[in-house]
Amino acid sequence: MPVKPLTEAELRLAELIWDAQPLPSGELVRRCEEAFGWKKSTTYTMLKKLCSCGVARNEEAVVTARMSREEYHRRQGEAVIQEGFEGSLPRFLTAFMRGRGLSRREAEELKALIDRWEEAGDE
Template sequence: MERIAEGELAVMEVLWEESPLTAAEVAERVPAERGWSLATVKTMLSRLLAKGVLDHQEAGRRYLYRPAIRREDYVAEESGRLIDRMFGGRVTPLVAHLAEHDRLTPADIEEIEKILRELKS
């Protein structure tokens, strides 16, 4: 699966939340702070179609867009790439890094402990 750029991901998030949508509907839902025009959103949609992560169908004179991949599958692949690239494919150094840099809240630690208990049983 091809990587999705940060701007493209904003479009994918809209479509993972709700689809199918027209380009204009996607543009309405992209966070306003991006300041994107309809033309910019159409460019992003074209890039995502070329990458094969979006599907579209004709609806009269416009297209309806929907994700061709599930968000969960993309997150799993990107997480794996990060762990492979930055931590030699090991999760433990990632968790240690997060802990050392105060990126784990008490709620995060509790949740990790719960997951580990469930894995052990």
Template sequence: MNEIHIHEGELNIMELLWSNKVLAAKDIAKIIKEYIGWEKNTTYTVIKRLIDKGAIKRENPGFLCKAAISKRTIQNTETNALITRYYNGSLNKFLTEYLKNQRLTVSEILELERIISEQKH
């Protein structure tokens, strides 16, 4: 299966589906109109694009939509793309640069240490 890349506008619709499991396209359009201001046709075009990509499954009757890919899968795909694009694919460079500029709490540091410790085994 090819990686599915989700753009910002598409992500709005996917977030709705990840939160609600199944929504009719007309309900997605109403919610998106209220929060983002898109017209129904724009939302339907984006839904169709997501169906074509394999990110959404459509069920009839009622043009019911549900996510065909998990949020975690999309997060991993987009994170890997970001690391490849900006850090030449080096997770170490990304983590080093990112963490240098963060104020981590003690609990966050302990969690990172735990994860690194697990990787050693």
């Protein structure tokens, strides 16, 4: 299921939550004021946005993530490939690498990833 892309401010708040969860909401307000200069109302407005899109939750004044950082970024990557490249990972990689090339290390990492996938028998 796709997740809407987060704004820069929303992503900064999500990063703070991912790094410090579980977090009492009062502590989140304090950290946001310290890190971003946000007022309490701004923090709660931004938190409400993260909760409404399924990235975070605020239950009984304790803030936690509903999805991991890795899950969020995976879903964002899938959306880019689906929307921009008709779901084709090879087309995405070709466009991404055009004019850039791969280092030997990157090529080895990709080959190892493909080898692991083939050994697992995934399709």
